[in-house]
Amino acid sequence: MxxxxxxxxxxxxxxxxxxxxxxxxxxxxxxxxxxxxxxxxxxxxxxxxxxxxxxxxxxxxxxxxxxxxxxxxxxxxxxxxxxxxxxxxxxxxxxxxxxxxxxxxxxxxxxxxxxxxxxxxxxxxxxxxxxxxxxxxxxxxxxxxxxxxxxxxxxxxxxxxxxxxxxxxxxxxxxxxxxxxxxxxxxxxxxxxxxxxxxEWRAVLSFGGYSSAAGMFWKLQEFAPSLIIGRLMDFGAVGLFSRAVMVCQLPDKCLLNGLMPVALPALANEARAGRSLASAYLTATAYITAVQWPSLLLLACLAHPAVLILLGGQWVSIVPLVQIISLGLLACFPTVLAYPLLAAAGGIRHAMIAALFGLVTSVSLALFASQWGLTGLAFGMVATVSLQACLSLYLIRLYAPFRLGELARALRRSAVAAAASGAVPAAAVALNGFDFAFSIPEGIAIGIGAVIAWIAAIRWSGHALAAEIDLVVEMAGRAGRMLREDIRARNEIRARGAAASGSRAEGT
Structure with missing residues (x-):
């Protein structure tokens, strides 16, 4: 650990x-x-x-x-x-x-x-x-x-x-x-x-064929809407939609991307040791949703100041796209660990099938929804994410069996934390006449309030993440004390050196 x-x-x-x-x-x-x-x-x-x-x-x-x-x-x-x-x-x-x-x-x-x-x-x-x-x-x-x-x-x-x-x-x-x-x-x-x-070309190609195909399908799915927009609309629309997606992916990049490089080695170690992948998956998903869901709800409410901070006022037209996509991404939590778990458990072929399904769904819905412009494409992306999440959950349970009731129990404390932290920006929107156009200082203040509410909910609900927060606080406090002690020691050394220099000068 x-x-x-x-x-x-x-x-x-x-x-x-x-x-x-x-x-x-x-x-x-x-x-x-x-x-x-x-x-x-x-x-x-x-x-x-x-x-x-x-x-x-x-x-x-x-x-x-x-x-x-x-x-x-x-x-x-x-x-x-x-x-x-x-x-x-x-x-x-x-x-x-x-x-x-x-x-x-x-x-x-x-x-x-x-x-x-x-x-x-x-x-x-x-x-x-x-x-x-x-x-x-x-x-x-x-x-x-x-x-x-x-x-x-x-x-x-x-x-x-x-x-x-x-x-x-x-x-x-x-x-x-x-x-x-x-x-x-x-x-x-x-x-x-x-x-x-x-x-060892047989082993490499056996795994690599499915993995490469899965990676290609995921990349095609990721860029399918932009490629379609570039052909059917113009490069300006490509820039707008891609920046909206980028803003929506920010919570995952901020909070979850550090997990992904570690996930496959860690799950592979669990599989090699013969331990339960279901238990590891449920625990990890509880941690993931505890930070993913509140951050996406916060982004949906604060899309306007988020765009102002990240991109500037000339990009505010993408705010509705950000709100649609960020709310849709609430359903994507089963897919976060789908590839590393399937790869670790020997299910790389099913990972490829899931990626192919996502690609076909994404392209089909993007072509259909493009007639309603960028808004239609945003809803098409939400539908794609939801369908792929259902398939990912089904495939994960083939290799790491667990009941849906166990998943619900693992996620209930995360739902409490999301509801508590989401209540702060939702109340701010209501007090603002249901207008999402907050200024940057207002957005920062609301965000701080949501974080405080999230920490309180994590502790009140008894979420396992509370122990990790305490550990981080303890480590930060220990590092702060060590830094202060180091500064104090250096100051004492300087003071003694200055005193010794003064004594030598007086003797001279």
């Missing part, structure tokens, strides 16, 4: 630092670039997301979940990824022109060429990072990812200020990929894993 908490601490710290950097970057770029320029970055991000899924081919997940990660397995994973990366990068480079022509945006060609070059760094970064995660070495992983995030932020913002427009995103991604690869190689240290080998 201590090792898991330590891993979570480093993972959460990494994610918060990266999120802060991303917040500063997005807030700055939102004031430097137009929605259309952001549209370029969304299409480019979709291309790199698909390319990443193809070239990774599930090799990272294979190294994390396999029972014994031999050197031959690591070398085979590197070899498979290297071969696929060369093919994918070449294909993306050649397809850059046709893709730009499809969207009638010539500037996409150069953007995708830079992205294709950046893919070449992946085979030297992913296997070492996967092995570090498998060994729960999340301190090293955090240092690598934070360094990469700093590089991306500095390069992207600097180039945008200098007038590089949407190309600043591409060069930032290339800088981050290079830094990640260099630091991953240096941190792992064993250069022998980069010797080509196909000794």
């Amino acid at each position: 201590i090792g898991l908490r330590r891993a979570l601490l480093f993972s959460v710290t990494e994610r918060y630092v990266a999120l802060t950097l991303n917040f500063v970057t997005v807030a700055t770029l939102a004031r430097l670039l137009t929605p259309e320029e952001f549209g370029y970055s969304v299409i480019g991000a979709a291309a790199i997301g698909f390319a990443e899924c193809l070239r990774d081919f599930g090799t990272s997940g294979f190294l994390v979940q396999t029972r014994v990660a031999t050197r031959h397995a690591s070398r085979t994973a590197f070899t498979v990824m290297l071969m696929l990366t060369l093919m994918v990068a070449a294909t993306l480079w050649a397809a850059a022109g046709p893709i730009a022509g499809f969207y009638e945006k010539e500037g996409l060609t150069a953007y995708l060429h830079v992205i294709a070059f950046g893919l070449l760094m992946g085979p030297f970064a992913a296997p070492p990072l996967a092995l570090l995660r498998r060994d729960m070495q999340f301190k090293a992983v955090a240092i690598i990812n934070i360094s990469s995030a700093v590089s991306i932020a500095l390069v992207t913002v600097s180039l945008a200020v200098m007038g590089a427009s949407y190309m600043s995103f591409a060069w930032g991604i290339l800088a981050g990929a290079t830094v990640t690869a260099v630091l991953a190689v240096l941190s792992h240290g064993d250069m022998r894993i980069f010797r080509p080998s196909v000794a």
Whole structure:
């Protein structure tokens, strides 16, 4: 448990630092670039997301979940990824022109060429990072990812200020990929894993085929609405919708993203030890919903000041989209741990089926709902999330059986915390004449009140998260005392040194 908490601490710290950097970057770029320029970055991000899924081919997940990660397995994973990366990068480079022509945006060609070059760094970064995660070495992983995030932020913002427009995103991604690869190689240290080998190709391809397909389907689902908007509407609409989704994903990125890198190694360890995955899933889901549900309710009520803080006044038209999507995401809690649990339990084929179902549903509903504009697409996204949550819950119970009554009991304290914290912004909206247009100071004040109500509800309901909050407070207090003692000791040393210097001066 201590090792898991330590891993979570480093993972959460990494994610918060990266999120802060991303917040500063997005807030700055939102004031430097137009929605259309952001549209370029969304299409480019979709291309790199698909390319990443193809070239990774599930090799990272294979190294994390396999029972014994031999050197031959690591070398085979590197070899498979290297071969696929060369093919994918070449294909993306050649397809850059046709893709730009499809969207009638010539500037996409150069953007995708830079992205294709950046893919070449992946085979030297992913296997070492996967092995570090498998060994729960999340301190090293955090240092690598934070360094990469700093590089991306500095390069992207600097180039945008200098007038590089949407190309600043591409060069930032290339800088981050290079830094990640260099630091991953240096941190792992064993250069022998980069010797080509196909000794365990059957095991790698067996897991990787399903995992890669699942990753590709998830990426297609994630970007399907934006790709459809880019073709049926315009790049300005792509920028608006993508920023609305980004704001809605902020609670998960703030509160849950630190969990995901640790989830697969931790669940894989549970499976290898023969312990109950159902118990681990229910406990983790109780923790997740205790922070996810209140934050989404708060965002739905404070969407206006949240958009003002993150993006600026020129983006307030996306506030209704943010409210629709954030409320819809309340139903997505079963999917948060679906992939790591299925992968750890040997159900990677079912994870692929769930991803395919989500893709088909997303595309179908997006095409149908696009006739009602961005609002229709937002409701289509909500419907997709709800249907996928139902399927994920069904598949999870195949590999980690539990009754729905057990799930309800695990979630009831989270529901109490969500209701108590959500009552604060709901009351503020009612007192404001049911107007959501709060100022930034008002939004901050309401948010603080909601957090206080949430802490009180967590303690009153006896939620298991209360013990973790107490532990964090205790650790923070201990760190504060150590810092004060260190400062006091240094001041005493300086004082003694100054006194001794004064005595010597008087004697002279």
